[in-house]
Amino acid sequence: MQIKSPKYIYDFFNGVIQGENVKHYKKLYKEIDFIYKTRDNQLSPDTVMYEVYSFNEGGSNILLWGLTVIYPITINGECNMTRGHFHEDREEPEIYFGCSGEGLLLYLDSQGKIFAEKVFKGSLHYIHGNYAHRLVNTGDDTLRVGACWREAAGHDYKSIDEKPFPNRVYKKDGKIDIA
Ligand code: PA5
Ligand code: NI
Incomplete structure (x- = not known):
């Protein structure tokens, strides 16, 4: 029996996935x-707010794995966050799991x-298909969150642009404030 090295290396501490077919965007x-x-206006337009790694095994009916790295930046007191989305297919769930940092x-x-x-x-989150989801970095360090979902889920950003999340998360003097 041949023993192979894993195709992918998931580095929880440095927040990267390495391997073939790894996609990465900032x-x-x-x-x-x-x-x-x-x-x-003090924040450079080219500031990297978050980065997303994902890998795709190819084929049909596949699972994707991903890692989102969200930097501890506040925008006039508002905590940095992902854009947030529903899945195009509202039947498709997703699993998120906390790797480092603190967030919501x-x-x-x-x-x-x-x-x-x-x-x-160590936190694990089961996101049912009918929920839009957004990660917020509430900590002083980088927030890293792993994810697993089916490619068939798709991303629907339009619904969130039209009807945004009703609450925002702020940090004032180290305390979290939800408005
Ligand atoms: O599929 C997911 O839910 C994640 O990989 C997100 O795409 C990632 O966290 C980035 O968030 P968004 O797609 O809302 O910008
Ligand atoms: Ni998703």
Whole structure:
């Protein structure tokens, strides 16, 4: 029997996935400045707000793995966060798991009902297909969150642009404030 090295290396501490077929993108402030309540003119438009790694085994009916790395930046007091999305297929769930840092995972249903779970190293989150999901970095360090979902899920950002998450997360004097 041949023993092979794993195809992918998941580095929880440095926040990268390495291997063949790994996709990686950086989300810059200028690409998502509209998601925050206010603009911060002190923040360079090219600031990297978060990075996403994912890998795709290929074939049909596949599972994707990903890692999201969210930097501890505040925008006039508002905590940095992902854009947030529903899945195009509202039947498709996703699993998130905290790798490092501290944050909140916001869940929003199509009726506008919202709740959140704390995210930390070792936390595991089952996101049912009917919930939009957004990660917020509430800590002083980088937040790293792993994810697993089916490619068939797709990303629907339009619904969130049209009907945004009703709450925002701020940090004032080290304390979290949800407004
Ligand atoms: O598939 C997911 O839910 C994640 O990989 C997200 O795409 C990632 O966290 C980035 O968030 P968003 O796609 O909302 O910008
Ligand atoms: Ni998703």
